[in-house]
Structure formats: structure tokens, C-alpha cells
Amino acid sequence: MNNGQPILTVDHLVATFDTDAGRVRAVDQVSFSLKAGTILGLVGESGCGKSVTALSIMRLLPRPAGVIESGAIRLNGVDLVQLAPDEMHRIRGRRIGMIFQEPMTALNPVHRIGQQLVEVFDLHRPDLDAVQRYQAAVALLSRVGIPEARARMDEYPHQISGGMRQRVMIAMALAGKPDVLIADEPTTALDVTIQAQILELILDLQKETGMAVLFITHALGVIAQICQEVAVMYAGWIVESAPAAALFKKPLHPYTQGLLASMPRLSSENKSVLPIIRGTVPSLHQLPPGCRFQNRCPHVMDRCGKETPGPVAVDDDHWARCFLLEG
């Protein structure tokens, strides 16, 4: 697989949810591409559509409320949106693995860890016999940093810590040797020290296997640590997309600028006021016409309330949805 070639391309994805208050577009015209062997960070605050994007790629939106309304999700050129459920089962776990946010609830409480891990080998490695599957599972547990892996195989999820459970989740996501790993806030529920260990583990494994990673987070610090590319989401839109270095050096969208400005810095004066982005995210039920960031934007213009800003490319792979850039 050639590094740098897009392996997963999301093209004008629209995902909607039916709620009591009507249908909302949780993800609206989202496009990005994940290049083989790289890590793409998808960053944004709670409810901006990050997880819905991830679940859309897995075709695991909660049914019947969540629906992919339009758009394409191409994995090596194959549109996952068009696949029959049967065919999708061969993609999940085998071609795309996924790690979830909550290690406490994402494992089945009544099955042993070994059983849950071996299940992935049962599904995707028919070439191995039962003993080999067991051995592969033990080896993988050791690889993700679980001590005494053989003993852990017989334990239940409640018997190990949150960090260990997330390692088990990672092992399960990688057992099918997927080309793409989707990590949906894998460190959010963990202690800070454990977060660092898990990040390092994901980074190591990515380098080792050469897989592409879609890393979803709300923490810009994490993005800076591990991602080559970044897409910033706001209220269902991707508002800015750029290589990580370019984004941190020269953020284009006022939202990205606000996010970066609101990060505490060691260089800033002690006990000074931390800049914030004023206002709140508009409800998906009542999105304003035009730009979705207008009510919080320090540079808001008349035009922002009338027209919808399209992506404006400033560099080859750096674009943002803002009229300021058209100038």
C-alpha cells in the first residue's frame, strides 16, 4: 500500500437523525480523505458530528433513527454506503477496526476477555486453528501492553482497570489487521497518565502496521502529538482542513483560531484570563441560514447570515469555510 494515497475517502456525507423535534442533519456535506499510513485527526466539541461521522463509516448508526442520507464513503474505491449488510460484515473488524470511547461499557460484561478477543480471530482468520487463534490472542494482548496476558484471557472486564480495558479494545480492533483504524475519543474516559500511554501505544502500533488512523478527539493537544492531518468540525460541518503543522501555525477559520487561543499556554502570563469563544453552539434543530459559526464569530459580516460559505483553499491541502478568505 502506498503511503500518501487516499485509502478512505468521505465525500459529501450527510447523516441525519430522526428526533422527536424532527429530523436533524448531524453531519452535513462532510468530505475528507484519509491517506494510507497516516493519522487524520477529527477535532471538535461534543455534538459536532465527529462520532456520527465515525459510525457512518462503520455503517453502525443507531437504527432506525440514524440514516446516511447522501454522500459516499469509499474504502479503496468501494462505496461502503452502497454495500449490502452482508458485505459490510466482512469490512468491519477486517478492513476497518474501531475503538470506542467508553472502555467500561464497550466490553461485554459476561464474557471473558479471551473469548471476546478470540471471537475476532474466529471471524477474520479462518486460516488459523483454535489453538493458533488462542495463541494469537495471547500474543496480541502482550503486544498492547497487558502483563500476564495468558492469565488475563480468563478474566472478565470488571476485573481489570479502565486503561487495561482500553488496551483490550485496541487489541480487538487490531486483531483483524485492518487497513483503517477509527479511534473515537479512545483516551477521553481515562486518567491523564493512562491517556499518554494509550496514545503512545496507538502511535507505535500505527507505525508498526502501517495502517491509517482516523483519530477523533476534542483535545487539540492530542492532535498536535500524533496527527499528520486535521479536520475541524463545527455543528455538523468540517470548517477547516489542513496538515497539522499548518493548522497550528496558521489557523484560517475563526473557530479554529478561537480554539487555539483558548488553550492554556506555558508561555502566557500567570493567572491571566484565558480567552474563550463566546456564545454557544446553535442547536441542530434551529440552524441559522448562512454560516453556522456566525453567532460566535468575532469577524461576522452581513454576508454570513445570508450565504453559506463554501470551502476556500488557501494552500494545496489547507482550506476553510469562511468568507474572510475570499477577500
Add this chain to the structure above:
Amino acid sequence: MTAYFIRRFLLIVPTFLGITILIFVITRFVPGGPIERIIAQAQQQALEGGSAAVSETVQRQPLSDDQIELLKKYYGFDKPVLVSYVSWLGKLVRGDLGISTRYYDPVWAMIRERIPISLYFGLLTLIATYGVCIPLGIAKAIRHKSAFDDASSVLVFVGYAIPGWVAGILMILVFASHWEIFPLGELVGENFDTMSLWEKALDLAWHSMLPLTAYLIGAFSFMTFLMKNTLMDNLAADYVRTAMAKGLTFRRAVFGHALRNSMIPIATTFGNNISVILSGSFLVEKVFNIDGMGLLGYESVVERDYPVVMGVLAISSILFLVGNILSDMCVAAVDPRVKFE
């Protein structure tokens, strides 16, 4: 865990004593009872005797004080209540439940005679409830809000809303009286003893059809909805999404992952099914003229047949207490997180 269950079994003893003392004391102090019944009978006889010499004293009190003392002694009412209780308990430990004060039969023999009827209906109800409710609950959870789900909900709720004995009377009117498809009552036909084994089985099944339906009609709702709701909760759980993300089909995620978790609430009452040995519904038995445990228990209370009341109570409370422990064992068996310390 073993220590926990040993402790639980030992706790049966004080709980059992508490239940039985309470009821024993109540039986001693409520009005009615064998002596008053005999007095009433004597009054009746005296009146029917029609003797002109019936004095007013006889009308009020046909028995002399000596006779009453004798009766009290006979029934054990001459001793203080706790002394009587201890002697009842002493006999119980030796397996003697006493003699019915109404039929003068050994209580244990009366209960034992009805156990096959209880077991027969109890086991059939049990098998039918679990056999219908669990698959139905699963199907309803998977097809939530479909036409099938709505229609079966209506059926189950209508069944729940109709008391079993009302359904019994309706069924007798329609199927036994109007169309004469099923018998009016009783558990077996008149010439049961002369039938071959196959005919006996058919006859029993034919007679059981209506009463069994009456027993069952309200039984489905609780278990069906318990199954449906817990399974739906589990289908929405994160670990089912994880299972799907691994590449499992929805079907395998349901049956391989969600189902066992959904069995935990079902298991919390499973051990109590041991009580089928003494099960019975007085009203259904009355409607279908079946001489089962429900009828025995009810009549023993109405007739103040205290040895029978205490006998039924003793056995059913032991079954209930043991059933609770069995239920705990079932929960521990399906849920590895449960650790009894």
C-alpha cells in the same frame, strides 16, 4: 461464595420460625376454630332434634364446660400458645404435620395427594411461560414497533387484564356448554381407571386444556415484557456495538452477546419456580372443579382447619425461602460480576 450460601441456608431457620410463630399465634386468637364449629354443630343438632324441652341454656350453650375443656385438650388449646407451638414444631421436625381438625386425615397425606395436580399444572405453566415469553420477548425486541410487536402486545395485555377465573368461566360457556368441545370440569373422565395408557393421556390432556389456558392467560405479560425490555436495553448497549464493529452479524450480536446479559433479570426469579410443587389457583380450581392445592389452602382457612393451614404454610414458606437462594445461585451463574461475600 460457598460460605455465603451456607449462611443463607442457616438463615432459613430463624426466618421460618418467625413466619410460623406469627401465623400460629394468629390462628389461636382469631374467632372461629374447631371448638366453635363443634358447638355450632351441637346447636344445630339440638334444634333439629326438635325436642320441646330445648331450654334456653342449651340454645346458647349446648355443651357443658367439662365437654369444652375436653375438646380444648383434644385440639391442644388448653396449653399456652407458645407451648402448643413448640409441640407443633417438634412434630414437624419428625415429619408429622398433625391431623386435620375437619376431615381427621393426616395433613401431610392431604397435601401429598394434591401435589401431583399442582406439579402437573405448575410444570406445564412453567414450560409454557418460559417457552413462549422468552422467544416472544426476543422477537418483539428485535422487531420493536413493527405490526407484529403491536399485535402481540395487545394480545398479551388483554390476557393480562382478564382474570384467569373469568377466562375460565367464559371458556366453559363457549367451549364446554355451547359447543361442547371440552369437558365442563374435573381433571379426568369418569371411566379413567378402565382406559389404556394412551387413552388416559388423551383424556387428561382433553380435560386440562381449558384450566391450563385459564392458568396461563395472565402469566405471559410480565415475563414477555421483562424479556423484551431488558433485551432492548442490551441491544442499545455499547458492547453490542463493539460486537458489531468486530464484524459480527446483528443476529450473532443478539444471540451471542445481548441475550445472556438479558437473562440476568430473568434469573432473579428463576429459583422461585421450585414453588410449583404447591402451586394452584383457588378460583381456577373452583371454576373447573379441580381438587388442587389452591382449593385446599383456601378451604382450610375458611373452615379454620388450622393444622392444614399451618402445614401448607410450613411447606410453602420453606419452598419460598429455598427458592430465593436458588434464584441467587442462578444470578451468580449467569452474571460473573456477582460475587456473594
